[in-house]
Amino acid sequence: xxxxxAIIGAGPSGLLLGQLLHRQGIDNxxxxxxxxxxxxxxxxxxxxxxxxxDLLREAGVDQRMDEEGLPHDGFELVFDNRRVRxxxxxxxxxxxxxxxxxxxxTRDLMEARAAAGATTLYEAxxxxxxxxxxxxxxxxxxxxxxxxxxxxxxxxxxxxxHGVSRQAIPQERIKEFEKVYPFGWLGMLSDTPPVSDxxxxxxxxxxxxxxxxxxxxxxRYYLQVPLDEKVxxxxxxxxxxxxxxxxxxxxxxxxxxGPSIEKSIAPLRSYVVEPMQYGRLFLVGDAAHxxxxxxxxxxxxxxxxxxxxxxLMVKVYQEGRTDxxxxxxxxxxxxxxxxxxxxxxxxxxxxNFSDQEDFNSRMQLAELDYVTSSKAGLTTIAxxxxxxxxxxxx
Numbered sequence: 001x002x003x004x005x006a007i008i009g010a011g012p013s014g015l016l017l018g019q020l021l022h023r024q025g026i027d028n029x030x031x032x033x034x035x036x037x038x039x040x041x042x043x044x045x046x047x048x049x050x051x052x053x054d055l056l057r058e059a060g061v062d063q064r065m066d067e068e069g070l071p072h073d074g075f076e077l078v079f080d081n082r083r084v085r086x087x088x089x090x091x092x093x094x095x096x097x098x099x100x101x102x103x104x105x106t107r108d109l110m111e112a113r114a115a116a117g118a119t120t121l122y123e124a125x126x127x128x129x130x131x132x133x134x135x136x137x138x139x140x141x142x143x144x145x146x147x148x149x150x151x152x153x154x155x156x157x158x159x160x161x162h163g164v165s166r167q168a169i170p171q172e173r174i175k176e177f178e179k180v181y182p183f184g185w186l187g188m189l190s191d192t193p194p195v196s197d198x199x200x201x202x203x204x205x206x207x208x209x210x211x212x213x214x215x216x217x218x219x220r221y222y223l224q225v226p227l228d229e230k231v232x233x234x235x236x237x238x239x240x241x242x243x244x245x246x247x248x249x250x251x252x253x254x255x256x257x258g259p260s261i262e263k264s265i266a267p268l269r270s271y272v273v274e275p276m277q278y279g280r281l282f283l284v285g286d287a288a289h290x291x292x293x294x295x296x297x298x299x300x301x302x303x304x305x306x307x308x309x310x311x312l313m314v315k316v317y318q319e320g321r322t323d324x325x326x327x328x329x330x331x332x333x334x335x336x337x338x339x340x341x342x343x344x345x346x347x348x349x350x351x352n353f354s355d356q357e358d359f360n361s362r363m364q365l366a367e368l369d370y371v372t373s374s375k376a377g378l379t380t381i382a383x384x385x386x387x388x389x390x391x392x393x394x
Contacts, residue, residue: 001029001149002151003028003119004154005021005027005154005313006028006031006139006154007158008031008129008155008157009031009158009287010031010032011106011159012102012109012302013284013285013305013306014158015110015120016055016056016105016109016303016306018030018109019059019061020058023060024314024318026313028118029118029119029120029150030113030121031121031124031139033124033127034123036110036120036122039122040103041103042103043187043189045101045102045296045298046099046213047072048069048098048105049097049303050096050097050386050387052304053097053098060112061105061108065100069098070216071096071099072088072099072199073089074087074198075201076200077201077203077350077368078202078204078247078248079204079350080365080368082372086378088382088385091375091378091382092379092382092383092386095382097386097387099213099214123143124142125141125143126140126142127164128140128141129155129165132155132281134279137153137154137155137279137281138152139152154281155282156284157282157283157284158285158287160285161286163287165283166273166288168281169281174273174274174278175273175274177273178270178271178272179271180267180269181268181292181351183207184265185222185224185268186222186223186224186263187222187262187263187264187266188220188239188260189218189261190221190259191219192217192218192219192257194219195254202246202247202350203351203368204247206245206246206352207225207246208224208294208351208352209224211251218261223239224351227267236260239263240255266293268292268347269292270290270291270292270344271290272333272336272337273288274333275333276305277325277326282309282328283305285301285305285306289301289340291339291340292344292346292347295339295345295347296385297339300387301336304332304387304390304391308328308331312325324393327393327394331392332391342385350364
């Protein structure tokens with residue numbers, strides 16, 4: 001097999017890159033080790049930055065998002081018995097976010113790819129990149145019982161933190177940066193109406209909580225829990241009761257409870273690898289960076305990588321600008337570190353790091369009081385939340 005761009009991973013970043021390239025006449029093949037059903041079953045993010053919404057529209061997969069997605073022009077911060085609304089549109093000159101689940105984004109992209117007749121090979125085993133630092137890289141893998149060689153010009157590694165792409169780069173050629181937080185998020189999905197029309201981020205002496213949603217009838221809630229906590233220790237009843245304790249009384253009184261669809265615990269950490277490319281291989285999304293979910297940046301950061309690589313490939317194939325290839329990593333990392341900073345800041349400001357009142361807890365309250373009492377502080381939060389502008393290729 002031959003193609004121009006081989007994409008490893010059929011999650012939303014791989015599919016979005018493939019869709020954008022296809023619309024520009026750049027041939028691509030996606031190789032995915034899981035089944036399509038498995039990819040769609042993953043419960044992930046649901047808040048899309050303005051930039052990602054615009055990119056999905058450019059990819060031509062915006063119809064259902066615009067019909068079913070929930071535009072949000074604000075969210076709430078709750079702390080010290082106070083509720084402060086961050087008015088995103090007013091503070092940013094009109095930018096908003098869109099609440100639309102990652103599963104739905106993935107489904108829309110899958111359907112668009114199928115309609116375009118582009119090739120996605122699911123359940124491909126033993127995927128391995130080769131000759132990355134040459135002019136003729138290729139992939140080998142097993143599919144339907146046969147060994148396949150896929151020759152290409154470039155490889156996009158969109159296969160996540162545990163994928164083969166980053167592991168294919170010699171360790172001495174990359175540097176990793178990581179911060180592990182001493183807690184996780186216990187998340188629960190339920191077919192209940194959201195407690196609020198907008199997201200609520202709550203700091204409480206018992207721990208952080210987040211009230212989010214996937215639609216007008218499906219809610220997603222999170223609780224800060226110790227890293228060694230077990231999901232099986234949390235019945236639905238215990239989860240709802242603990243959530244009520246961490247919310248203001250007037251919010252807790254409106255909470256509609258019901259059976260969970262899914263419960264899971266996610267550890268929180270920050271991670272970045274530099275550089276994000278090696279020869280003809282480009283790392284995209286979680287293959288290169290992880291952020292704690294507090295700032296709603298994970299999926300959105302992957303989209304910004306896709307935006308950079310897509311525009312780079314268009315320049316390469318339509319204008320012969322191969323000189324831009326070496327700028328991919330530097331361009332992406334400028335935005336990534338800013339998003340890492342915002343996610344770290346939100347995480348550090350809203351979570352409990354100790355069971356006791358201490359210097360850190362007083363600093364958190366002072367920080368929250370300051371930034372929410374200042375228009376400049378609120379603007380900083382809003383600008384980062386809706387997403388900073390994509391870095392241009394220089």
